[in-house]
Amino acid sequence: MIDLHSSDLDDLIVAEKKQVAIEYHNEAWADGISDGIEAEILAETAITTAVTELVRRYGESDVLELLDQLRQRVEFGEFRAERALQ
Incomplete structure (x- = not known):
């Protein structure tokens, strides 16, 4: 029997x-590319x-914090296609 706590299940x-x-x-x-829409536009x-x-759901301040975090992740190379997984 699997014993999962509520937070584990969540x-x-x-x-x-x-x-x-x-x-x-x-x-x-894939549908957009197939229809001729450039990747940059997508x-x-x-x-x-x-x-x-x-912004609609959480407000500008929270979204700016999220964007700052995403910027750091980009700078650390997290989104590079050629990055090595460890």
């Missing part, structure tokens, strides 16, 4: 939702849509 649910969301985004991205509109929704 973490698993969030992880599953994130995986499904990634799959949705990948499908939409990326910019995805970021704009996400930031708009986050």
